[in-house]
Amino acid sequence: xxxxxxxxxxxxxxxxxxxxxxxxxxxxxxxxxxxxxxxxxxxxxxxxxxxxxxxxxxxxxxxxxxxxxxxxxxxxxxxxxxxxxxxxxxxxxxxxxxxxxxxxxxxxxxxxxxxxxxxxxxxxxxxxxxxxxxxxxxxxxxxxxxx
Numbered sequence: 001x002x003x004x005x006x007x008x009x010x011x012x013x014x015x016x017x018x019x020x021x022x023x024x025x026x027x028x029x030x031x032x033x034x035x036x037x038x039x040x041x042x043x044x045x046x047x048x049x050x051x052x053x054x055x056x057x058x059x060x061x062x063x064x065x066x067x068x069x070x071x072x073x074x075x076x077x078x079x080x081x082x083x084x085x086x087x088x089x090x091x092x093x094x095x096x097x098x099x100x101x102x103x104x105x106x107x108x109x110x111x112x113x114x115x116x117x118x119x120x121x122x123x124x125x126x127x128x129x130x131x132x133x134x135x136x137x138x139x140x141x142x143x144x145x146x147x
Contacts, residue, residue, distance in 0.1 A: 017107065026103055030096040036089055043089040050080045 021027060037043055057077040060067045067073075084090055105123040112121035 021100075021103065021107070024103075026096070026099050030093075030100050033089075033093040033096040037093045040089045043087055046080070046084055046087060046090070050077075050084055053077050053080050 053073070053076060056069075056073050060070050060073045064070065101124075105121075108121045108123060112119040
């Protein structure tokens with residue numbers, strides 16, 4: 001019975017943490033930038049055009065440099081990607097998204113290390129991954145810190 005109560009308490013605390021994140025300024029900024037992105041005609045047009053071009057790019061990549069449109073499609077895809085990256089609305093959304101991801105990575109890391117220093121928390125962020133005891137992986141040569 002105690003284990004069940006402990007689990008319920010842990011789940012309650014995790015719900016509290018989730019609610020705190022959902023009510024944070026970072027989340028408000030993320031929601032504002034997402035709303036702006038979804039309602040910005042120029043950004044939506046760029047995203048749709050890039051999505052179509054990405055499909056063409058993937059088709060061209062199947063044949064590589066031997067495809068007749070390889071160079072044209074590759075250059076146009078890069079140009080569209082640059083336009084996406086420079087669009088203020090899209091850039092603001094990406095920044096807000098990255099800040100939320102960083103917060104979630106930090107929370108995951110804190111919980112993992114609170115349990116044990118040997119817990120490996122996959123964050124997808126090289127900064128946090130480099131803080132783990134297994135830097136570079138077992139196949140990187142030298143001595144491995146994994147256990």
